[in-house]
Amino acid sequence: MPARILIVEDETLVAMELGLILEDLGHQVAGIVSDSRSALEKAGAETVDLAIVDVHLADGPTGPEIGRRLAAQGVSVLFMTGNPSMIGPVPSTIVGVMSKPTDERLIGNAVAYALACREGRDVSPPAQLRLLN
Amino acid sequence: MPDTRLNDIHMLSTPWTEAERLDALYSYQVLDTLPERSFDGLVEVAARACDTKVALVSLLDSHRQWFKAAQGLDVRETPRDISFCTHAVEDDADLVVPDATLDPRFADNPLVTGPPHIRFYAGTLLRTAEGLPLGTLCVIDDQPRPGGLTEEQTRTLSILAEQVMVGLELRRALSSRSSLVAGAAESEGEHNVRDLELARIAGALAESEARFRAISDSMPQMVWSTLPDGFHDYYNARWYEFTGVPEGSTDGEAWNGMFHPEDQDRAWERWRHSLSTGEPYEIEYRLRHRSGVYRWTLGRALPIRDADGRIIRWFGTCTDIEDLKRHEAEREVVSQELSHRIKNIFAVVSALITLSSRKHPEAGEFAAALKTRIQALARAHAFVRPHTAAADPSSDHTTLHAFLREMLAAYVSVDSGSLVVEGDDAVFDDQAATPIALLFHELATNAAKYGALSSPDGRITIRLSSDDDRFRLDWIERGGPEIVRVPESSGFGFTLARVAIEGQLGGHLEQTWAREGLSMSVELPVAALQRRRHAVCIREP
Numbered sequence: 216m217p218a219r220i221l222i223v224e225d226e227t228l229v230a231m232e233l234g235l236i237l238e239d240l241g242h243q244v245a246g247i248v249s250d251s252r253s254a255l256e257k258a259g260a261e262t263v264d265l266a267i268v269d270v271h272l273a274d275g276p277t278g279p280e281i282g283r284r285l286a287a288q289g290v291s292v293l294f295m296t297g298n299p300s301m302i303g304p305v306p307s308t309i310v311g312v313m314s315k316p317t318d319e320r321l322i323g324n325a326v327a328y329a330l331a332c333r334e335g336r337d338v339s340p341p342a343q344l345r346l347l348n
Numbered sequence: 349m350p351d352t353r354l355n356d357i358h359m360l361s362t363p364w365t366e367a368e369r370l371d372a373l374y375s376y377q378v379l380d381t382l383p384e385r386s387f388d389g390l391v392e393v394a395a396r397a398c399d400t401k402v403a404l405v406s407l408l409d410s411h412r413q414w415f416k417a418a419q420g421l422d423v424r425e426t427p428r429d430i431s432f433c434t435h436a437v438e439d440d441a442d443l444v445v446p447d448a449t450l451d452p453r454f455a456d457n458p459l460v461t462g463p464p465h466i467r468f469y470a471g472t473l474l475r476t477a478e479g480l481p482l483g484t485l486c487v488i489d490d491q492p493r494p495g496g497l498t499e500e501q502t503r504t505l506s507i508l509a510e511q512v513m514v515g516l517e518l519r520r521a522l523s524s525r526s527s528l529v530a531g532a533a534e535s536e537g538e539h540n541v542r543d544l545e546l547a548r549i550a551g552a553l554a555e556s557e558a559r560f561r562a563i564s565d566s567m568p569q570m571v572w573s574t575l576p577d578g579f580h581d582y583y584n585a586r587w588y589e590f591t592g593v594p595e596g597s598t599d600g601e602a603w604n605g606m607f608h609p610e611d612q613d614r615a616w617e618r619w620r621h622s623l624s625t626g627e628p629y630e631i632e633y634r635l636r637h638r639s640g641v642y643r644w645t646l647g648r649a650l651p652i653r654d655a656d657g658r659i660i661r662w663f664g665t666c667t668d669i670e671d672l673k674r675h676e677a678e679r680e681v682v683s684q685e686l687s688h689r690i691k692n693i694f695a696v697v698s699a700l701i702t703l704s705s706r707k708h709p710e711a712g713e714f715a716a717a718l719k720t721r722i723q724a725l726a727r728a729h730a731f732v733r734p735h736t737a738a739a740d741p742s743s744d745h746t747t748l749h750a751f752l753r754e755m756l757a758a759y760v761s762v763d764s765g766s767l768v769v770e771g772d773d774a775v776f777d778d779q780a781a782t783p784i785a786l787l788f789h790e791l792a793t794n795a796a797k798y799g800a801l802s803s804p805d806g807r808i809t810i811r812l813s814s815d816d817d818r819f820r821l822d823w824i825e826r827g828g829p830e831i832v833r834v835p836e837s838s839g840f841g842f843t844l845a846r847v848a849i850e851g852q853l854g855g856h857l858e859q860t861w862a863r864e865g866l867s868m869s870v871e872l873p874v875a876a877l878q879r880r881r882h883a884v885c886i887r888e889p
Binding site for chain 2: 226227229231232233235236271314318342343
């Protein structure tokens with residue numbers, strides 16, 4: 216099942232790489248945004264199943280808050296950061312945290328796991344994904 | 349031998365020997381003791397009465413004269429052979445020198461030809477009850493005085509000399525008395541001596557208290573003291589300066605009100621614990637500054653015990669650590685920011701490699717290998733970056749076991765039993781992390797392609813061992829495909845790791861291609877694992 220995925224990342228090259236990896240996996244990139252305002256706008260305008268969110272963005276360490284707001288709109292969320300303690304308490308639709316930089320295999324496994332959770336399927340998480348719930 | 353000569357003279361001209369005289373002097377146990385106000389006062393009066401710049405209580409030791417009290421002179425002693433005092437003692441008589449430049453005994457004396465340019469000298473012997481001269485009370489000036497001292501001045505000097513002896517006798521009586529058992533029978537005379545001693549003890553106590561206050565008021569810290577039950581009865585000047593409260597207003601238990609309300613219970617509890625157990629007190633709390641602002645403060649206290657081990661007092665200090673705390677927090681922010689940027693750079697470099705190689709499928713394998721190496725370095729960095737309590741309270745130290753488990757989790761599930769890390773653990777820092785990360789990345793990548801990790805039954809054991817100054821890491825692959833021949837050349841990645849281990853860490857690396865699997869051992873100097881920490885240790889006392 217191809218999904219529509221929003222990339223929230225202010226480092227252009229990293230975002231581009233992630234976009235290509237996701238497309239290789241057969242998904243659609245719903246957009247690449249670098250701050251909270253554009254992230255929320257994009258999520259309001261487009262259909263988004265999953266968002267991959269960096270913690271430090273163009274407007275500061277706003278990733279966790281963006282994640283919470285997107286989750287409240289029914290979007291599944293994966294964080295990308297090396298410092299999970301920055302994230303704090305999260306609602307259940309936020310799936311987990313990948314460390315940065317990530318390899319393609321982990322991205323593929325984490326996205327598959329997030330989408331499976333979204334569909335209510337019972338699957339076991341990839342070993343390197345830090346779960347938040 | 350000057351002593352022999354002196355003794356010979358004494359044998360001839362004095363009713364005592366030099367040995368008897370020195371025995372008497374040493375019995376007072378006064379040489380090299382601290383200045384005492386009672387003696388200082390006497391030399392002050394002597395200089396004033398005789399109108400001289402200098403007055404001394406000079407005690408004549410075998411090779412030196414030592415000054416128990418000195419007015420107008422900075423030195424505490426001079427060699428005996430140039431001392432004027434020697435002449436008075438050797439002649440067993442008071443000595444007056446109206447102009448030293450005209451006296452053949454002293455004209456060439458360095459104290460006359462150079463500083464302090466002695467011209468006039470008058471010394472009165474300090475005699476024990478037995479008549480032994482210990483030294484002199486003398487007055488000295490850099491102007492000659494042809495008329496010498498007046499009769500009145502001479503009389504004053506000899507009365508003051510008697511007072512010096514009274515002081516020395518009291519000192520001696522006091523020190524021998526303190527070793528006697530209390531309640532021994534006392535004669536009327538001893539009674540008088542005892543009263544004098546008590547007065548002297550009281551004086552000494554007052555002096556020591558004054559000294560304590562002077563020291564305590566000059567300290568940069570706040571200093572306080574309590575009775576054994578914790579009742580605060582003393583604060584130094586710094587406490588009142590910091591808090592701005594009226595003197596005496598924080599006596600008893602009122603000090604707790606100076607703390608931030610959120611810290612009061614904690615401070616009470618800690619203090620009560622110390623009071624009941626006698627354990628040293630140490631705590632950080634916010635203390636109200638006179639400006640009304642609370643500042644972080646380090647509070648410490650230690651009990652003072654008597655000979656029987658009973659606590660007789662508590663002495664404590666408060667140190668303002670607000671600035672320290674703030675710098676710590678700022679450093680933490682900077683360090684986190686730096687660490688974040690470094691991680692980002694790894695991510696960007698990694699992305700750059702992927703994007704650049706995308707149009708060149710023939711470079712795909714090369715790009716993938718390079719990328720995984722960059723990722724190994726990024727993981728190594730993330731693991732050993734300076735952790736602080738706020739960022740990651742779980743890891744105080746970076747240990748090799750934890751590092752290897754985390755590094756290798758990218759290649760093999762540590763829980764599955766196919767990887768075992770065993771043996772001695774060690775703390776290490778980021779200097780060593782890069783070479784070790786590179787090495788194990790190459791080993792794990794190769795094991796996954798061709799070695800133990802390429803077959804389901806394969807397993808890897810990492811065994812760590814240390815002796816005094818060497819650390820050894822063994823990587824042992826078993827259960828993988830049988831090795832039929834030794835590879836002709838090791839890959840670039842492995843060459844890279846070897847250079848890093850041998851060049852950067854000063855280690856030694858050895859590979860063994862056995863039929864049942866690859867073994868590799870690395871030997872490192874222990875210091876290489878934590879060069880930075882090592883340097884820190886050396887700097888610390």
